[in-house]
Amino acid sequence: MELYFFLFFAIVAVASSVAMILQRNPIYCVLLLIMVMISIAGLYLMLDAQFVAIIQIVVYAGAIMVLFLFVIMLLNLSREEGGVFRIQKPLAVLLAALLFLPVAAMVMSYAGGGTTPPADGGGAGFGEVEQIGTLLFTKYLLPVEIAAVLLLIAIVGAVVLTRKGTVSVGE
């Protein structure tokens, strides 16, 4: 049963990723990326990471995709033109291949049963909000505060970048 659900979410994720890359219309790309995010949320759910799964849908499929749409509208990309990425294309293939190698090596090292998950699935309440909250604010308090600094930098950056030299089109 679990295998079928994994296969379903995995196939949907991979298929929508491929379709997203092959799609020429940027708006359709964003919609397909939402499909990818939701199927990855399904995979998280199967890993007992309920909180992460919901966050994946709320933040990635919801808010970040809206941001993507705004960027597409901002740049006025109606249709992707063929010859634009002439230099970037071989470079992208090379980078993707370089990124794929360590991931593949990692998967292969796990395939032989390198690490097995705990038999009880990490204990009662694993992946639930209580456990995440306790860990975030005790053991991992410093990373959380650093995340706040990161968000602060992002706020300042967004305001500074968009404030000066704004050209308003329409109205």
Next chain:
Amino acid sequence: MSYLPLILLVILVLIVAAVIVTLSSYIGRKKTSASKLASYECGVPIKDSARKNFSVKFYLIAILFILFDVEIIYLYPWAVVYGDLQLYGAAAMGVFFLLLVIGFLYEWKRGALEWD
């Protein structure tokens, strides 16, 4: 299988949506006229294409929303375990919040929340 009701709900919603759309396209009466098929049956006539550059202001609002959205994510697990953490938790979140309130005050004072 604690997610069985959820999966059933998803399947049910998909079935209901498909049935409603198919039924209305078969049973519904189709009387078309030029004004009925226009993009906006009522309202102002279309001026020009919608495919034009949008102001960067939309983007600014969106990214500021996302940043505070991410902040809320931290707030949620904190609120769940607040009873256990007590004063320590309040102090931890206080520092976190203070940093973001600085950002909020900055964008407010710089006029990033003003539309013009």
